[in-house]
Amino acid sequence: KKIGVVIVAAGSGNRFGDPIPKQYHTLGGKTLLGHCIECFARHTSPELVQVVYNPAHQNWYDGAIAALGADITTLPAPIGGGVTRQQSVLNGLRALSARKPDIVLIHDAARPGISDDVITRVIKALETHAGAIPTLPVADTIKQTSRDGVITKTIPRDTLQRAQTPQGFVFETILAAHEQFEGQEFTDDAALLEELGLDVMCVEGTSANDKITKRDDFDRAHDWIDSTNK
Ligand code: CTP
Ligand code: MG
Numbered sequence: 001k002k003i004g005v006v007i008v009a010a011g012s013g014n015r016f017g018d019p020i021p022k023q024y025h026t027l028g029g030k031t032l033l034g035h036c037i038e039c040f041a042r043h044t045s046p047e048l049v050q051v052v053y054n055p056a057h058q059n060w061y062d063g064a065i066a067a068l069g070a071d072i073t074t075l076p077a078p079i080g081g082g083v084t085r086q087q088s089v090l091n092g093l094r095a096l097s098a099r100k101p102d103i104v105l106i107h108d109a110a111r112p113g114i115s116d117d118v119i120t121r122v123i124k125a126l127e128t129h130a131g132a133i134p135t136l137p138v139a140d141t142i143k144q145t146s147r148d149g150v151i152t153k154t155i156p157r158d159t160l161q162r163a164q165t166p167q168g169f170v171f172e173t174i175l176a177a178h179e180q181f182e183g184q185e186f187t188d189d190a191a192l193l194e195e196l197g198l199d200v201m202c203v204e205g206t207s208a209n210d211k212i213t214k215r216d217d218f219d220r221a222h223d224w225i226d227s228t229n230k
Pocket of ligand 2: 011
């Protein structure tokens, strides 16, 4: 099967709060985006890895690519993203469609701790499902509250999972879903298939693959890179 990859890196990292967007910060000499590109390129060929970026970040993007391994020579030109993550994903899927992948893995550049094992589990689950995503069980007790902060309900924790990426799909199915729901608000790609009543399978994620959202998350990832390089 031909595996396409969309890496979305067009965000501005407002919550991270640095002039340089988080995807262009470096861990162990490579940017967050660079770590993602290298990991996915190992599971398919680089020409099937489509990066979505903000053209205003061109210099940072070029710097990220310059630090990649010498084997990543045939990466396609990045495509411009949109105002929302969802629009950025759709732009990436449209760009990829000319290369006719059978399945596609959609990944956040803000998850540099992605591993071969997680990618393999997602691909495997796609043999029997239209969609598959890595998740982790929720460790804390979750409270539903009213707007003023008073608890209205405790949600049974064993029914909850935290969604990660890469989220994998049959290519034509997720492209059609994104076209259909263009402009509507969804926080991840699996939600579009759920809306269509299609089964999305959860496979085991890892804590290293948690998203870098704030500065603290980045500092923790630094410790993790340091410990794996020892
Ligand atoms: N993303 C994107 N296009 C957007 C918004 C987000 O490609 N219009 C990407 C980000 O670059 C990131 C991933 O989607 O890799 C997850 O988004 P998030 O963690 O929210 O990143 P940002 O939107 O950049 O951060 P913030 O929400 O704090 O501004
Ligand atoms: Mg965002």
